Amino acid sequence: MAAQTEIVNATDVILEVSTDAGSSWDPVVHAKTAKVSVSHSPRDVSTKTTGAWRRIAAGKKSWNMSLGGGFTYDGGSEEDPVSLFALLSAGTEFQGRLSSATTGDTNFTGKVLIGSFEIDSPEEETNVTYAFQLEGSEALAASTVS
Amino acid sequence: MKGEVLREIILNANYLRGVQRLRALGSEIPNADAELIRSVEMEGQVDTLLAKINSKVYPNRIAMNQTLPCLVYQAISVQPNDTKSGPSTLDEKRWQVNVYQAEYDVCEEIMSMLRVNIDRFTGIAKGVVIQGVQFQDQNDQFSDSGEVQGISTDYKIRAIRTI
Numbered sequence: 190m191a192a193q194t195e196i197v198n199a200t201d202v203i204l205e206v207s208t209d210a211g212s213s214w215d216p217v218v219h220a221k222t223a224k225v226s227v228s229h230s231p232r233d234v235s236t237k238t239t240g241a242w243r244r245i246a247a248g249k250k251s252w253n254m255s256l257g258g259g260f261t262y263d264g265g266s267e268e269d270p271v272s273l274f275a276l277l278s279a280g281t282e283f284q285g286r287l288s289s290a291t292t293g294d295t296n297f298t299g300k301v302l303i304g305s306f307e308i309d310s311p312e313e314e315t316n317v318t319y320a321f322q323l324e325g326s327e328a329l330a331a332s333t334v335s
Numbered sequence: 336m337k338g339e340v341l342r343e344i345i346l347n348a349n350y351l352r353g354v355q356r357l358r359a360l361g362s363e364i365p366n367a368d369a370e371l372i373r374s375v376e377m378e379g380q381v382d383t384l385l386a387k388i389n390s391k392v393y394p395n396r397i398a399m400n401q402t403l404p405c406l407v408y409q410a411i412s413v414q415p416n417d418t419k420s421g422p423s424t425l426d427e428k429r430w431q432v433n434v435y436q437a438e439y440d441v442c443e444e445i446m447s448m449l450r451v452n453i454d455r456f457t458g459i460a461k462g463v464v465i466q467g468v469q470f471q472d473q474n475d476q477f478s479d480s481g482e483v484q485g486i487s488t489d490y491k492i493r494a495i496r497t498i
Contacts, residue, residue, distance in 0.1 A: 200419070203419040203420075204419075216419060216420055218418075218420070219416075219418045219420070220418055220419040220420065221417075221418055221419065223419065258418055258419070259416060259418065259425070267420065313467075313469070314455075314467045314469040314491060314493065316416065316425075
């Protein structure tokens with residue numbers, strides 16, 4: 190099956206985590222947002238002979254994932270913020286994946302450590318929310334959903 | 336959340352609160368639970384708000400040939416909380432509750448009682464888990480002839496939605 194060609198529905202792209210090296214994947218409970226950000230810091234290789242314009246070459250790449258949603262203490266069959274906090278406390282590396290449910294689309298997968306965690310309890314009678322930033326370690330791999 | 340859930344909260348908020356408290360204490364008062372719940376129910380039946388409106392609480396329109404005062408409620412809007420995993424399991428619904436009566440003072444008294452009874456209510460009504468009820472707004476209503484006075488109040492209700 191070919192990848193989707195129309196603008197993708199955000200409902201279909203979710204962030205999942207795996208604590209068993211990718212054997213099983215779980216979404217994070219009540220998640221509303223999922224995001225992958227990739228950065229590249231090119232090296233400046235300008236010399237006396239390259240003229241007025243900077244010349245660059247490939248440099249360090251880095252990436253992170255972030256997600257947020259409605260906070261709860263027990264995610265049932267899904268990963269919950271409390272369990273993820275335990276991974277943060279222990280400094281445990283696990284895997285993160287921005288995944289699509291459609292065959293032929295692309296999953297983005299890599300090893301992560303939790304870089305930040307936030308619980309926000311705003312004014313009364315509104316939702317308590319959570320937010321995580323997962324810092325990528327080593328390469329972010331793109332693979333076709335099969 | 337259906338209107339009958341709001342009606343249940345309006346009429347029985349104190350009773351439902353009492354049941355909730357007693358059930359939480361259930362393990363500490365063995366064999367007395369049912370009796371205590373009945374006593375709370377009796378207390379609910381003589382609630383002054385109930386006496387004022389004589390249990391006349393209607394959805395959308397006042398039933399024909401009814402005497403005042405009475406309460407009328409209607410749904411204004413609903414804000415779902417969809418997630419990546421599926422449709423909303425927690426809806427925030429805004430309801431409007433109006434009271435009508437010839438004397439404005441009576442309207443004020445009833446609405447004040449209503450607010451005391453249901454604002455910040457949490458519990459189970461008609462099997463629906465209510466995370467919270469919150470008073471939002473209030474304004475006056477009146478007929479041009481001046482024969483009927485009214486007060487309109489808005490409440491936000493957070494209800495767990497079973498799917």
